[in-house]
Amino acid sequence: MSVVGIDLGTTNTVVASVRDGRVHVLADEHGNRLLPSVVSFHPNGNVLVGSAAKARRLVDAKNTIASVKRLIGRPWNSDEIRLAQSRFAFELREGTDQGTLVVTRGETYALPEISAFVLTRARQIAEAALGEVVDRAVITVPAHFNELQRVSTKVAGRIAGFDVLRILNEPTAAALAYGFGKGEAGRVAVYDFGGGTFDCSLLQLTGPLFEVLATAGDTFLGGDDIDSAIAEIMCKSFLAQHRYDPHVDPQAFEKLRSAAEDLKKDLSVNMQTVVDLLEVGHGLGGKSLDLRFAMTQADLDTLVGPFVERTLAVTQEALHLAHLSPSSFDQIVLVGGSTRMPIVKRRVEAYFGVPVMDRVNPDEVVAIGAAVQAAALVDATRQRSIPPPPKPGVVSARRDPAPPAAVVPVLVDVTPRALVVETVGGFCDIVIPRNATIPCEHTRVFATGRDLQSHVHVRIAQGEDPRFVGNTYLGELELSGLRPAPRGEVTVSVSFELDADGSLQVRAVDAVSGREARALMKLVSVAQREEDIQEMVSRSRAASVTG
Amino acid sequence: MDRDALLGWLAVIDEVSYYELLGADPTAGQDEVRRAFYDFAATFHPDSHAARPADERSAIQRIFTRGTEAYRVLSDPSLRQRYDLMRAGPSGARRISGSLSLGPILSAPPAPPPSLASSTSAPSGSASPAGRLEDHVRVMRARPFAHEAETLAKKREYAKAKLQLKLAMSMDPNNPALESYLLDLDSRIAEAKRGRGP
Numbered sequence: 001m002s003v004v005g006i007d008l009g010t011t012n013t014v015v016a017s018v019r020d021g022r023v024h025v026l027a028d029e030h031g032n033r034l035l036p037s038v039v040s041f042h043p044n045g046n047v048l049v050g051s052a053a054k055a056r057r058l059v060d061a062k063n064t065i066a067s068v069k070r071l072i073g074r075p076w077n078s079d080e081i082r083l084a085q086s087r088f089a090f091e092l093r094e095g096t097d098q099g100t101l102v103v104t105r106g107e108t109y110a111l112p113e114i115s116a117f118v119l120t121r122a123r124q125i126a127e128a129a130l131g132e133v134v135d136r137a138v139i140t141v142p143a144h145f146n147e148l149q150r151v152s153t154k155v156a157g158r159i160a161g162f163d164v165l166r167i168l169n170e171p172t173a174a175a176l177a178y179g180f181g182k183g184e185a186g187r188v189a190v191y192d193f194g195g196g197t198f199d200c201s202l203l204q205l206t207g208p209l210f211e212v213l214a215t216a217g218d219t220f221l222g223g224d225d226i227d228s229a230i231a232e233i234m235c236k237s238f239l240a241q242h243r244y245d246p247h248v249d250p251q252a253f254e255k256l257r258s259a260a261e262d263l264k265k266d267l268s269v270n271m272q273t274v275v276d277l278l279e280v281g282h283g284l285g286g287k288s289l290d291l292r293f294a295m296t297q298a299d300l301d302t303l304v305g306p307f308v309e310r311t312l313a314v315t316q317e318a319l320h321l322a323h324l325s326p327s328s329f330d331q332i333v334l335v336g337g338s339t340r341m342p343i344v345k346r347r348v349e350a351y352f353g354v355p356v357m358d359r360v361n362p363d364e365v366v367a368i369g370a371a372v373q374a375a376a377l378v379d380a381t382r383q384r385s386i387p388p389p390p391k392p393g394v395v396s397a398r399r400d401p402a403p404p405a406a407v408v409p410v411l412v413d414v415t416p417r418a419l420v421v422e423t424v425g426g427f428c429d430i431v432i433p434r435n436a437t438i439p440c441e442h443t444r445v446f447a448t449g450r451d452l453q454s455h456v457h458v459r460i461a462q463g464e465d466p467r468f469v470g471n472t473y474l475g476e477l478e479l480s481g482l483r484p485a486p487r488g489e490v491t492v493s494v495s496f497e498l499d500a501d502g503s504l505q506v507r508a509v510d511a512v513s514g515r516e517a518r519a520l521m522k523l524v525s526v527a528q529r530e531e532d533i534q535e536m537v538s539r540s541r542a543a544s545v546t547g
Numbered sequence: 548m549d550r551d552a553l554l555g556w557l558a559v560i561d562e563v564s565y566y567e568l569l570g571a572d573p574t575a576g577q578d579e580v581r582r583a584f585y586d587f588a589a590t591f592h593p594d595s596h597a598a599r600p601a602d603e604r605s606a607i608q609r610i611f612t613r614g615t616e617a618y619r620v621l622s623d624p625s626l627r628q629r630y631d632l633m634r635a636g637p638s639g640a641r642r643i644s645g646s647l648s649l650g651p652i653l654s655a656p657p658a659p660p661p662s663l664a665s666s667t668s669a670p671s672g673s674a675s676p677a678g679r680l681e682d683h684v685r686v687m688r689a690r691p692f693a694h695e696a697e698t699l700a701k702k703r704e705y706a707k708a709k710l711q712l713k714l715a716m717s718m719d720p721n722n723p724a725l726e727s728y729l730l731d732l733d734s735r736i737a738e739a740k741r742g743r744g745p
Contacts, residue, residue, distance in 0.1 A: 207585040208592075377594060384595045386552035386607075390570065392562035410592045412585075433619070437584075439593065439608065440615040443721050493723055500593060514683030514724040 003136040003165065003378050004126045005370025007173070008115065008153065010069040011195025011224070012337075013037045014367035015122040017130060018375035023177075025364045026129040028547055034363060035125065035547075039117045040064040041104045047545045049121035058254050061089035063104045067196060068114045070219060072156070073149030075473075075525040076100050080219075099525040110527055112156035113536055119160035120545045137162040138374040140366050143169040143201045143215040143416050146462050146472045147504055151526050154501065159536045165377045167501040171201035172210045172413060173369030174335045177360050181208050181411060186330035191348055191356075193311055194336035196222040200315040202322050202329075209412045211435055216318035221310055223264070223338040229303055230260035234277075234293050242289045244281050252281045256291075263295060268340045272296040301343045308347045315351070332356040337363050373411060412437055415502050422459040422468040431496050434464060438502055443495040445511060452484045456492060460504075460521075475523040479508050482517065492517050553606050557717035558710075560610060564634060565617035573631070577622060584618040609720060683724035689715040693725065696732075705736045 004026070007014045012034040016025045027033045032051070040053035041063040048056065057064045067088075074080045075098040085092055091103040101108040119139075126134045139157050141150055150167050157164035171190035175181065180188060185206045192199040199217040203210055234256045239245050246252040259275050266273045277291040319325060332352050338344060339362045349356050360368060414435045420428035421444065432442050446456050456479040463471030482490045491511040498504060508519035527533060566573045571583035589595070591611040596604055620626045681693040692715035699708035709732050716725045 206581045208589055209581065209585050377597065383598050384590050386549045386556070387590060388552055389555035389559050390563050390567040392559050392564075392567065410589055410595050412588045412592055436619055437588075437615040439612060440619070441612045442616075491723075493721065495721055509685065509722065511723040514685060514722055516685055 001136075002126070002130050002132050002134045003138075003374040004122075004134055005138045005140070005168075005173070005367050005372070005374045006119065006122055007140050007170070007364075007367035007370060008069065008119065008122075008156075009037055009194060009366075010067050010197050011037060011222070012363065013118050013122055014364050015126045016364065016367040016371035017126060017134075018371050019130070023368045023371050024129075025361075025367060026126050028125045029128065035118070035122060036066075037069065037118050038064060038066045039068070039114050041107075043105070045544065047117050047543050048547075049117050049545055050547045052547060058251050063090065065090050065102055065104070065114050068102075068111060068118075070196070071100060072111045072115055073146070073152035073526065074100060074111075075148070095525075097522075097525060099527070110536065112152045112527070113159055113540065115153065115156035116159035116536070116540050117543070117545055119156055119162065120540060120543075121547060123160060123162065124545065124547070135161065135163055136165050136374070136378065138166045138168050138370045138377065139164055140168045140170045140173045140370050142197075142199055142217065143171050143212050144199070144217055146417060147419075147474050147502070148472070148523055148526055150502055151523060151528075154503065155527060155533060155536075158533060159540045161537070161541070164501075165374060167503070168370055168373055168411075169201070169210075169212065169413060169416070170199070170335070170366050171203060171212070171215070171333075172411065173366045173373065174333050175203055175205065175210065176369035176372050176411070177365045178331075178333055178357055180205055180331075181210065187213070187324075187328055188331045188333060189315070189329045189352065190333045190335060191311070191315065191339065192335035193338035193344060194222050195338070196220070196224055198222060198311050198314060198336075200311070200318045202318055202324065208410045209437070211414050211437075212416045213324070213435075214318045214321035215416060216314050216321065218310065218314050221307065221314075223261075223336075226264060226304055226307055226338070227257050227261045229307075230264060230295070230300075231256040233303070234260060234291065237293060238280060238289075238291050241291070242281070242283060244283065244289060246280060249281060255280055259293075263293070264300065264341070267295060267297045267300045268342060270297070297342070300341070304341060304343055308344055311344075312347065312351055326352045329354065333365070334358045334362050335365050376410075413500070413502070414438060415440075415498055417462040417472075418464050419496060419498070419504070420461050420463065420468070420471060422461070426468050428461070428466055428468050428471065431460075432498060436498070438498045439500050441495050441497045443493055445491050445493045446479065447491045448482060448485070448487050448489070451486050453487065453490070454482050454484065455480045456482065458494070473524060474504075475521065477506055477508075478518075478520045478522070480518045480520070482510070483513070494519065550603065553603060553610075556610050557606055558713060560613055560717055561713060565621055565630065568614060568617045569621070571621070580618070580621045584614065584622075587614050587618075609717070680724065680728060683722065684715060684719050685722060686719040689718035692718070696728070700732065700735075703739075705732055705739060708732060709736065 002017060004015050004017045014025060014034060016023055025033045035050045036054045038053040040048040040056040040060060042048055053064060070080060071084055076094040077098060081100050093101045093103050095101040100111055102114055123134050137157060139153055141153050154164045154167055174190050175188055188203045188205060190201045197217060197219050198221040201215040202213040204213050235246050246256055259277050263273060263275055274294040279288045280291050281289045283289050329352055332348060332354060334356050345356055414437050415432060416434060418430050418434040419432040420430050423429045431444055446458060448456060458477040460474045460477055461468060461471035462474055465471050479492050492508050493511045494506060494508045496506055506519045506521045508517040510517045569583040569587050571580050591607055591614060593608050593611060596607045620630050680697045681690045684690045684693045692711045696708045696711035696715060699711060712725060712729055
């Protein structure tokens with residue numbers, strides 16, 4: 001039995017594990033450590049995950065699902081789902097309770113089920129590499145993920161057969177991978193420029209305390225955009241040479257895009273490079289149309305510059321939210337494959353005025369941090385003893401400092417978004433403020449407004465906007481079985497509890513009788529009923545998932 | 548030994564101030580408060596106690612949750628100021644229970660502010676429709692303590708009753724019936740003091 005940390009990315013997924021005190025990023029049988037987060041439903045009934053699925057994106061786009069991370073936890077009526085319908089070839093359909101379903105080969109799948117196929121493949125890779133059963137995992141999510149997205153990710157983990165030990169923020173994981181959290185204090189900026197998305201998170205570290213000061217992101221800004229931009233230049237050059245536009249043939253364009261990606265990677269190391277592409281298209285009489293394309297690092301820098309400027313604008317937004325300036329940071333951690341481009345590193349260093357940390361492989365740093373945390377959570381040896389209690393009324397000096405930190409710190413995370421309830425007039429009342437350390441609990445008292453009212457509905461959202469509709473709607477809390485009484489006589493005290501994952505639990509007590517009231521927290525679009533999840537678990541087990 | 552220490556913590560958890568809880572000086576600055584919480588968290592974070600038996604874990608969770616509340620209040624200058632004023636208030640009553648209401652009490656839809664004291668059973672045993680205090684206790688193991696508290700209160704041994712009540716409250720946190728009973732007890736203790744005074 002073993003535990004792993006999984007970076008479930010938009011573009012790629014990475015799985016890592018701690019063995020004998022060292023972190024290992026686990027590779028599949030071909031030695032690949034990056035598992036493309038792509039799922040393809042093959043006509044033969046197999047579910048392909050990874051490079052094999054990615055290869056089918058062209059031939060079978062309708063049954064090949066990529067970037068599901070952009071969609072998970074998004075209700076049917078959200079902007080993201082609408083955008084996805086116009087961008088992606090696969091079919092989406094409305095499920096029960098505003099859930100979103102993927103339709104493929106006559107079957108429908110909830111979004112967590114698609115993510116679960118990626119996680120199942122990650123588990124297979126880990127089990128093959130470690131030679132033992134892997135049943136527990138820490139899975140990372142972006143710091144800005146809301147409750148629905150976190151719960152859905154956790155459900156995906158369960159469907160894939162994991163006991164999900166923790167849902168961990170990606171920037172926190174990256175900081176853990178660099179060994180932060182052992183007692184030093186300081187501010188860390190995590191600059192995460194991945195394949196499909198850009199995120200900037202600002203952390204305040206005080207020993208094991210990881211506070212997310214601010215986070216900002218662009219969900220459609222990544223290395224893929226740079227590949228497309230290079231491919232466009234190739235297209236122009238091809239058109240000029242052969243009077244043939246590769247755009248008309250998706251396969252030809254995809255060939256260019258894939259060559260562009262290789263070229264980009266090559267230019268991170270070399271000052272110039274030349275690619276020879278054979279049979280991009282076919283001309284009159286089946287004549288092969290080839291392309292020889294040369295690019296220098298300086299050319300690439302000119303092209304990439306505007307993209308980097310956009311990441312810095314997002315970074316500026318995060319700094320603005322935190323009321324900080326670039327010079328307030330002690331360390332800058334680089335995450336994501338796109339940070340390998342020398343221009344990115346140069347610009348980020350110039351922006352913050354301090355050298356960046358890029359010692360750990362930027363594709364793997366999040367998974368490594370997740371593995372470190374996973375190992376810590378199952379390490380029973382780090383149990384602390386309980387000091388004597390304080391004496392009321394006696395102002396004590398500081399207690400003895402904690403014993404020397406273990407190799408891995410206890411991580412005290414915070415909730416990145418405020419939890420609010422709707423009040424009269426469409427405004428919000430904050431129940432749990434943003435940046436509250438978790439686990440935590442807050443109690444609110446609700447009263448009936450009508451005579452003989454037996455139910456109270458409380459609408460709950462996440463965000464900082466004073467208007468309720470300006471926040472992300474999470475769902476509704478229903479308090480039922482209230483005793484019949486004139487209005488205002490029945491008051492229910494509801495405690496909202498965020499556990500160490502930041503997942504919401506709700507308990508309600510009739511404030512007068514002290515009886516536990518029935519409280520049902522229904523999260524919009526998320527499968528929560530145990531039997532539904534079990535059904536998805538068994539369906540997932542029955543599927544034949546291959547790499 | 549840890550068990551005894553844990554019981555000790557539970558017994559005083561509603562008694563101690565946020566400063567005492569975190570081991571911070573009331574004059575401590577923001578950085579010192581953060582430091583103090585860091586030491587507190589290193590000791591009490593539930594992740595450090597995953598291997599303990601379930602009841603100890605729930606006790607630790609409760610202590611830690613109170614610590615996060617303390618940190619939240621003390622690290623917010625305006626909340627901290629309000630808290631300090633409250634502590635220095637005229638009654639000197641040091642109430643720092645978990646349901647400390649910070650902000651408007653929401654009614655959905657609007658309703659009068661909750662006033663619980665009148666309808667819960669009073670220490671003197673004034674006829675309440677719901678009967679004994681222990682019937683309001685949601686956690687079985689807390690009931691004997693609530694029963695004992697009520698018995699002692701009827702004998703006018705308020706201080707002893709308060710201790711028993713505190714124990715019940717530590718096992719059944721945020722129970723409004725117990726909290727309002729505590730208020731009643733406190734006022735009776737204050738009355739008794741005035742009675743004895745010159």
